[in-house]
Amino acid sequence: MELFYALPGQIDRKAGVVMLDGDEFHHLVRVLRKKRNECIVVTDGKGTHFDVCVTAIEKSVLKGAITAERTVARSATTVTVALSLLKAPPRFELFLEKATELGISAVIPMITARTVAQPPGDRITKRLVRWKTIMLSASRQSGRYYLPDIIEPLPFGKVIGLSGYDRKLIPYERSPHTVSDVRCTGGNVLFLIGGEGGFTAEEVLCARDAGFTEISFGRSVLRAETAGIFAVSMVRARLLEQAAGEWL
Incomplete structure (x- = not known):
């Protein structure tokens, strides 16, 4: 099933009308x-499924x-990854694509202290x-009803002080x-995923003091984007193992 996305202003629930332009129109x-x-x-990217019958195709709408x-319904498990900005932008973008899927x-x-690209x-x-x-x-390709959020970069100190998380892990x-x-x-x-060079010992201590639990992803050292992808994959695999019909 192919899924298309509409911005809030493109959906008129009272009139029962959807208008798509831009990439979706193309x-x-x-x-x-x-x-x-x-x-x-x-x-709408917020969990609503609309069945729509095409009524008109104009020049760009x-x-x-x-x-x-x-x-x-949204999964009872939500996953946020705070990933250091990376020196090579395509590597960060690869993470975004695969993690979204x-x-x-x-x-x-x-x-972080070792973030090169700022x-x-x-x-x-x-x-x-x-x-x-x-x-x-990536959401369109994978048929997601909930679009993931992304915000402006935050310093490590602000990230570890964020509230609203039930489980906080630092590989x-x-x-x-x-x-x-x-x-x-x-x-x-x-x-929390560090960038080139990983986290400093001080950052790990600060994260621990802020309630984060350390976790190892194995002996081999993973690139930052790989570690981020692995983290999301691990949660997805656990959910599938639970056989509860729930996945991200």
Whole structure:
């Protein structure tokens, strides 16, 4: 099933109308060659499934009538990864794409003591637009009803002070705790992933004081983006093992 995304302003529930433009219009009309009276599935990225019948195709807008809607339940486990900005932007973008496909709920770009890449504010704005586009494309490909969030970069100190997380984990190569020792499902889960060179010993201590549990991903040293992808994959695998029909 192909899923298409509409912004809040493109959905009029009272009138029962959806209007799609931009990339969604291009994909629907230019690539898939959708015609009037065909049916499509649209979501607002916040868990709503809309059955839509195409009523009109104009120069740059596809209009459709909502024939049915329902809410898709969200997983009881949400995963946020705070990943250090990386020296090579394509590696950070690879993480965004794959983590989105695997079901990540939110990404926090992070600045640590060893973060090499710290772009100025004007570049960050442009990168946020690009990052959101990458995550939207990955969400479309994987058929996600909930779009993951991504915010402006935060310093390490602010990240470890964030509230609202039930489980807070920091992968660290010297940790005695293996993945089988630590519960990583249920509620809101936050992983901290360091960049090139990993975390400093002081940062690990600060995270521990802030309530984070150290966890080892094995003997081999993973690249930052690989560690982030592994963290989301690990949670997804645990959920599938539970045989509860729940995954990210």
